[in-house]
Amino acid sequence: MGYPKLVIDKEKLGHNVREMISICKKRGIEVCGVTKVYGGILEVEEVYIENGIKTIGHARLENLKAMEHLDVKKLLLRLPMLSECEDLVKYVDIALVSEIEIIRKISEEGKKINKKQDIILMIDLGDLREGIIKEEVNFYVEEIIKLENVNLKGIGVNLTCFGGVIPTNENLGELVEIGKRIEKEFEIKLDIISGGNSSTLYKVLDGTVPEGINHLRVGEGIIFGTEAGYQEKIPNMNYDVPHLELEVIELKEKNSAPTGEIGVNAFGKKVEFENIGKIIRCIVACGKQDVEYKDITPKNDKIKIIGGSSDHTIIDVTKSDKNIEHGDILNFGISYTALLALGTSKYVYKEVR
Numbered sequence: 001m002g003y004p005k006l007v008i009d010k011e012k013l014g015h016n017v018r019e020m021i022s023i024c025k026k027r028g029i030e031v032c033g034v035t036k037v038y039g040g041i042l043e044v045e046e047v048y049i050e051n052g053i054k055t056i057g058h059a060r061l062e063n064l065k066a067m068e069h070l071d072v073k074k075l076l077l078r079l080p081m082l083s084e085c086e087d088l089v090k091y092v093d094i095a096l097v098s099e100i101e102i103i104r105k106i107s108e109e110g111k112k113i114n115k116k117q118d119i120i121l122m123i124d125l126g127d128l129r130e131g132i133i134k135e136e137v138n139f140y141v142e143e144i145i146k147l148e149n150v151n152l153k154g155i156g157v158n159l160t161c162f163g164g165v166i167p168t169n170e171n172l173g174e175l176v177e178i179g180k181r182i183e184k185e186f187e188i189k190l191d192i193i194s195g196g197n198s199s200t201l202y203k204v205l206d207g208t209v210p211e212g213i214n215h216l217r218v219g220e221g222i223i224f225g226t227e228a229g230y231q232e233k234i235p236n237m238n239y240d241v242p243h244l245e246l247e248v249i250e251l252k253e254k255n256s257a258p259t260g261e262i263g264v265n266a267f268g269k270k271v272e273f274e275n276i277g278k279i280i281r282c283i284v285a286c287g288k289q290d291v292e293y294k295d296i297t298p299k300n301d302k303i304k305i306i307g308g309s310s311d312h313t314i315i316d317v318t319k320s321d322k323n324i325e326h327g328d329i330l331n332f333g334i335s336y337t338a339l340l341a342l343g344t345s346k347y348v349y350k351e352v353r
């Protein structure tokens with residue numbers, strides 16, 4: 001296996017999975033493990049399953065299809081395209097939905113293979129990404145229960161991701177109320193009230209998550225031990241589950257500022273460099289095609305990324321107390337955005353170790 005290499009620590013990930021399940025269980029909440037940001041690595045899915053996850057969430061149907069053989073419930077996070085409903089009924093156990101035309105199509109496809117498809121109706125409570133508006137709830141439930149091959153498994157909300165709306169007693173409480181109203185008015189039982197993603201975790205941790213929320217879809221919280229909304233660390237987690245390994249391809253003492261007439265760089269930008277004389281410059285084999293250098297951080301805090309282009313990242317290693325040589329491997333911590341890019345790049349090797 002070569003480099004760039006995305007490394008996922010199996011033990012650390014397993015611990016985070018177990019810890020998250022335990023934190024949520026205390027509040028009667030089931031965790032759907034969201035692994036989408038890894039792209040789709042079967043060994044990663046297996047770590048989640050081995051450590052107690054019963055439902056895995058992906059945004060791309062392809063990834064759920066690839067794990068068809070794994071003994072776990074598969075939840076499709078992104079609203080289905082009309083064109084994928086035929087595959088959806090084959091490979092997805094639970095789908096998040098918000099469009100009646102698509103729900104009807106799912107029922108139609110379900111009928112063909114004699115399956116009743118579980119769905120979670122998404123309700124928009126202000127974040128303005130997916131979900132029906134509150135005023136549409138009755139119409140939707142009425143229409144859904146008329147359909148033979150879909151089962152309204154529950155309702156859900158997504159917050160923070162787009163509009164930055166923070167989960168509160170008000171919006172989550174409203175979701176619970178809507179659920180109760182549906183159950184009463186339509187005399188049905190909703191198994192799942194899905195209260196969002198990792199940004200809801202702070203309310204689970206401080207014990208203020210409204211009673212009735214019994215399901216969360218957790219990506220970042222398990223992978224990074226943090227939660228989006230407040231950027232706080234969740235106690236007792238590992239914060240370095242994934243890291244990036246890059247190989248040194250050049251190491252030379254050179255000027256700190258370019259020489260010659262300065263125009264724009266390969267990305268149409270005029271860049272400015274402070275002239276601090278000669279420095280030791282290190283190039284690693286990784287560039288914007290793999291990940292934005294701003295989204296990775298050297299583990300060695302004595303070295304500093306100066307910049308990068310499509311295939312190169314340039315690092316000032318002058319102050320390094322470790323001897324760095326051509327061919328050495330440097331380690332980097334990565335952000336959510338970096339993992340998203342690295343996980344889906346075909347140039348990046350992936351190792352679960």
Ligand SMILES: *Cc1c(COP(=O)(O)O)cnc(C)c1O
Pocket residue numbers: 034036059077078096158196197198199217218219220221228
């Ligand atoms: C990605 C996603 C999640 C998980 O988000 P995290 O912030 O990583 O926990 C949950 N729900 C939906 C609909 C998503 O698309």
